[in-house]
Amino acid sequence: MPTDTLLLDRSTVQAVVDTDQLTEQLGSALVKYVGAGAPQRVRSRLSAELTAMVLMPGLADGVPAYTVKVHAKNPDADEAIRGLMLLHDLPGGALLAVIESGWLTAQRTALTAAFVHDRLTSHSPGSIGIIGAGAQGTATALALSRRRGGHFTIYDSDQRRALALQQALGAAHADVAPSSEAAVRASSSAVTATWGRRPVASTPALQGLDHVTVLGMDEPGKQELPPDFLNMATVYADDPALVRPIIRQTSLPISAALREDAPTAWPSVYIAAGLPLQDCVAAWHVYQRACATGRGRNVDFRG
Template identity: 40%
Template sequence: MTIVLGAGDVEVDLPRLAAELTEALRAGASGSGRRIRAAVSPDVTAMVLLPGLAPGIPAYTVKVHAKNPNRSPAITGVICLHDLATGDLLALIDSGPLTALRTGLGGALGAHLLARPEARTVTVIGAGAQGRAQLEALAALRPVESVAVRDTDPAAAASFAEWASGLGIKASGDAEGEIVLMATWSREPVLHRVPPGTHVTSLGADEPGKAELGAELLADALVVVDDPELAHVAADTTIGAVLRGEHPGRTSADQVTVYSPAGLPMQDLVIAWHVHQNACRKSPAVFDIG
């Protein structure tokens, strides 16, 4: 039986999903970094992600989607969830909300792991869907007291601040956050320096030509990635190595840390399986297509 899951059918338990994704990253799941990427037009990049695999999950994923920063939503496509033993198609899932969730939760996990344990204030640069996904996920992992929002569109920043207040997070105006969450499409660095002890999660270096962070910031920071082969920045270590204790991660309170993930197909699998299991427990017949 194949089920179809649209944006309105995606149900997640963020703390449980965060634990599942953390375990997959710790395990260094196989098939994590292979992908095919092809340009479609000046505005659109089509991406085909080859099978994502993770220990303990009896399924694999293939994702086909397109990115267009000039549209909203900027990401459209489908994730195909297949039975690992038979290859049967278990689910077709809208890739937009799952990719936003994967990227936001993945970035927040890095922030939670590398930021100072007592850090409670956040700056978000980029008041779109990814900025919201990161902040919401981070707030599920640690207390967040306040957020400062930066965006080229003042109305978007104001809307973001109002939304954050619904999470119990107050706006802090121009105050610098101890954790900086980047979520832009920039091809020119927009952040060049931060105070000592700051953690920065940057989601903008997932494709050639994209860059959010200045060279001087990266040169002085501990830089962590999810996959060295996919990363477009020079890295000191990977998040898996930190989770396994093979690298200490942050070593002092005044160290600047950066997490720059490219996004892994196995993360799509972990989230797709989580969502599929939740849907099946609820009422799979509602989504049955054959």
């Protein structure tokens, strides 16, 4: 076992990630996930804006390591999520890597969301509504575009961000809507990625969708979809135990839908609260590829 720890900053992480490979690795892990590992989301609100959070333990079949992720969330900052993933060896616990987690978290969420969205909307090739064009919404839209192409209708309260995403997707493949309600009504499926505590659209507008991927309802108080819409939809979650404090409605594990163990009824909703499992898969992918290419900086923290 190495005694040094590999330090991987954002530019190194970006350089080594293979998005196609990582998408399949994340999707495969989610298909097999049954809630093992007792994932924990420890949250402490430090102020109206700032939340400290720890996700642990990140465990995945076939990965001889686990992760602990520590990050700060501040929607008012120029970068809302900042933190580190710690990758530890199993069974010994040696610290293999310290990985910048802001960009990687957005990517692992986006790639997983694109994998699920593609599976649950394979019958529905219509326009995809993107509500929220910040870092997470942009990463998810680009992941969907790479995976399946298609047309996008974008809304963000900051029109500059919506226009930037339209340009990134290609003006021929994306429109900017004047409101989130209009974006939903123009789409057959949607992705919501906001910090909102109010629904992005009315239930009548949302009823026209086949599927909604929800990325912003990751802690109590956030409410991107109205409760009456959730009551009529088939709601899936990464892990129902993690979303139980967030919504009152009963949710099913998304793995059941991906394995087709449970019939998928429309409209369907996937609440992607985020799993430590995804951190483990992403961190191991980055670590393996960094080691193979000689990237990163080795440090012995023991001095």
